[in-house]
Amino acid sequence: MRAAYRRERPSLVIHCAALSQSPACQETPLLARLLNVEVTALLADLASEIPFFFFSTDLVFDGLQGDYLETDEVNPRGVYAETKVAAESLVLLNPRHTVIRTSLNGGVSVRGDRAFNEQLRRAFLKGQKVGLFTDEYRNPLPAIVTARAVWEIACKGLTGIYHVAGRERLSRFQIGQILAARWPDVNPTISPESLSSYRGAPRSPDTTLNCSKAQAAISFSLPGLGEWLEQNPHEPF
Numbered sequence: 001m002r003a004a005y006r007r008e009r010p011s012l013v014i015h016c017a018a019l020s021q022s023p024a025c026q027e028t029p030l031l032a033r034l035l036n037v038e039v040t041a042l043l044a045d046l047a048s049e050i051p052f053f054f055f056s057t058d059l060v061f062d063g064l065q066g067d068y069l070e071t072d073e074v075n076p077r078g079v080y081a082e083t084k085v086a087a088e089s090l091v092l093l094n095p096r097h098t099v100i101r102t103s104l105n106g107g108v109s110v111r112g113d114r115a116f117n118e119q120l121r122r123a124f125l126k127g128q129k130v131g132l133f134t135d136e137y138r139n140p141l142p143a144i145v146t147a148r149a150v151w152e153i154a155c156k157g158l159t160g161i162y163h164v165a166g167r168e169r170l171s172r173f174q175i176g177q178i179l180a181a182r183w184p185d186v187n188p189t190i191s192p193e194s195l196s197s198y199r200g201a202p203r204s205p206d207t208t209l210n211c212s213k214a215q216a217a218i219s220f221s222l223p224g225l226g227e228w229l230e231q232n233p234h235e236p237f
């Protein structure tokens with residue numbers, strides 16, 4: 001990374017790399033810390049004189065409240081979120097640097113298996129009946145829209161924390177229904193589940209992000225996922 005940085009001499013760094021899947025972070029916490037915290041520290045240090053954007057997550061919050069502002073207190077539940085909180089703190093030590101917290105991002109990945117929509121579609125294609133929570137809320141956004149918003153925030157030279165997510169607060173079940181309606185060809189089967197009957201690693205019920213600060217800074221309205229899909233019927237998703 002040091003050699004690449006010297007070679008490229010960037011004027012802006014947008015740091016997206018991460019060990020981003022919560023289960024992988026729970027299983028390999030040392031690797032999660034290395035990739036999410038220490039790599040971020042090294043990059044932020046290399047970029048100390050230029051704008052640096054770090055991608056963080058809605059999961060820094062415990063999800064007991066919802067509609068979180070940038071100023072609300074964080075309370076991570078799980079290794080992934082803990083590493084993101086630790087990385088945020090060190091990024092924010094530099095007043096030139098910016099933290100973008102975002103919610104579920106969907107779209108098209110290189111191998112077709114990264115985004116939540118791709119994973120859901122694969123499960124449908126395999127004929128799996130998918131259980132989705134009716135009482136766990138997020139505000140999803142297509143990654144292409146997140147990219148546009150972050151680019152505008154970067155072009156304006158804004159620093160500090162910004163929440164960038166979709167306008168609609170949707171349960172996992174509602175997200176599944178919206179996507180199932182878009183893919184009638186894969187014969188989707190979804191069953192409603194509740195967090196009350198879930199047993200396993202901690203989950204955060206409502207980590208929806210209040211995005212008014214970012215909204216006031218950018219030139220377009222952050223759409224809800226359902227709204228964006230309706231307006232972009234031919235966009236791959």
Ligand SMILES: NC(=O)c1ccc[n+]([C@@H]2O[C@H](COP(=O)([O-])OP(=O)(O)OC[C@H]3O[C@@H](n4cnc5c(N)ncnc54)[C@H](OP(=O)(O)O)[C@@H]3O)[C@@H](O)[C@H]2O)c1
Nearest residue numbers: 016017018019020021035055056057058102103104105114
């Ligand atoms: N997607 C979401 O819903 C979401 C929500 C909130 C926050 N975020 C945050 O947004 C950022 C981007 O998320 P994403 O969904 O695009 O994540 P992702 O699909 O898991 O992609 C992470 C990227 O990091 C790269 N990477 C991981 N370890 C690396 C290493 N040791 N060296 C070099 N590259 C490495 C991966 O490379 P390979 O492709 O080679 O594996 C991949 O390109 C992450 O910081 C994530 O925590 C994402």
